[in-house]
Amino acid sequence: MMKTPHTLLSSMSQLRALLFGVEVEAGLQKLSAPERDVLYAAMSAHLSRDGFVRSDEIRGNALAEHLTDPTFQRALRSLVEKGYLRKAPGYKRGAYILS
Amino acid sequence: MIIVTAVRDGFALLMVVFAAYIVAFKLSFNVFYPVQDALLPAFQGHAMLVFLPHGVKVLAAWLYGWKSLLLLLPGAATVHFLLFGSDGLSFPEVMSPLVGASCGAAAFALLRLVRLDARPGAPRRLDWKVVLAAGATSSVLNSVGTCWANGVAGASVFAYLLGDLLGTVVLMVGLMLVFRWGRQKGL
Numbered sequence: 001m002m003k004t005p006h007t008l009l010s011s012m013s014q015l016r017a018l019l020f021g022v023e024v025e026a027g028l029q030k031l032s033a034p035e036r037d038v039l040y041a042a043m044s045a046h047l048s049r050d051g052f053v054r055s056d057e058i059r060g061n062a063l064a065e066h067l068t069d070p071t072f073q074r075a076l077r078s079l080v081e082k083g084y085l086r087k088a089p090g091y092k093r094g095a096y097i098l099s
Numbered sequence: 100m101i102i103v104t105a106v107r108d109g110f111a112l113l114m115v116v117f118a119a120y121i122v123a124f125k126l127s128f129n130v131f132y133p134v135q136d137a138l139l140p141a142f143q144g145h146a147m148l149v150f151l152p153h154g155v156k157v158l159a160a161w162l163y164g165w166k167s168l169l170l171l172l173p174g175a176a177t178v179h180f181l182l183f184g185s186d187g188l189s190f191p192e193v194m195s196p197l198v199g200a201s202c203g204a205a206a207f208a209l210l211r212l213v214r215l216d217a218r219p220g221a222p223r224r225l226d227w228k229v230v231l232a233a234g235a236t237s238s239v240l241n242s243v244g245t246c247w248a249n250g251v252a253g254a255s256v257f258a259y260l261l262g263d264l265l266g267t268v269v270l271m272v273g274l275m276l277v278f279r280w281g282r283q284k285g286l
Contacts, residue, residue: 007108008115011162014225018161019275021227028279040225062222 013098017043031082034075037063039084043098052088052095113170116159120174123151123270124181146258152178152199153241153263154270157234160203161217171200183249191248198244206237231267238263 017040023029024036031039041061045053055076058064064072079085080096088095131149135142142148152174159167175196179187187193207217210233216222217229242259246252 007112011112014162015158015274016278017225018227018230019271019278021225022271022275023279025227044225062220063225 013043016098032075032078034067034071035078035082037067038072038075039079042079042085042096052091052097055094055096058096112163113173116155116167116170117174117177119159120152120155120171121177123155123266124174124178127151127266142258146255146262148258148262148265149269150259150262150266151270152266153238154234154267156199156203156241157206157230157237157267158270160207160237161230161233164207164218165204167204168201171203172196175199192250193248195245195248198248199241202237202241202244203233205240206233209236227271231271234267235264238267 020029020043021040024031038058041064042053042058044063045057045061058076059072067075076085076096080087085096085098087093088097127147127150131151132147135148139148155174156167156171159171163170179192179196179199183192187195210217210229215229215232217224217226217233223229238260241263242256245259246256
């Protein structure tokens, strides 16, 4: 099977994140401000070669930097519960897949 | 090996942007334009009032900066040739694709001068309002440049401006709906 180039995957992820912002502000999605910031950060963080995004990459993104650790962890957990993020197979924590 | 991968990725990107530009043009020309002709005959022959390729230019410029000029040029040149044929090859008409392909990146560069920075890593990277502002700015640059290159003025400038802006909005909303649908289907 032909692999999708990394640049294209990253572009698609950024585009999704940008347009997700339109959905949120149009009221089509109900998320708290920290949840939204963490989700945008997850979307804009570079996906690793295996297709996962790691929590330290999300945490280090400019969009999530201002959050305290407990708020960041709560938002991350809530996004998993709401189905926006899934835990990556084989990882109990620390790596996620964008739903 | 690294060079081979970079060339392969670059070529894939070029093909995707080219395909996106042509599909956007075909949708504008074959779907929106006939509706416009039927509903707004006053604009007949001026310009497409929903010019989706402008949205492709803006999003490509947002994603790739000045590199988007090279990525967009083949699509812009193809569409220019489809619209004007060999008449479009003389100067200054031939400059029209170059103006079109560069207006997006130029608009983002202008917005940076007023502290609206949407480059990777900037806090407002994912602010769609900044992208829309770049769409509006680039439509001004594009309309003025295209009208100069094609030797048109008056109502056409306004039609180009409106077409570019509406094209960007319609493309962004359309893509948002596609991504939303994909997410709901678990894709």
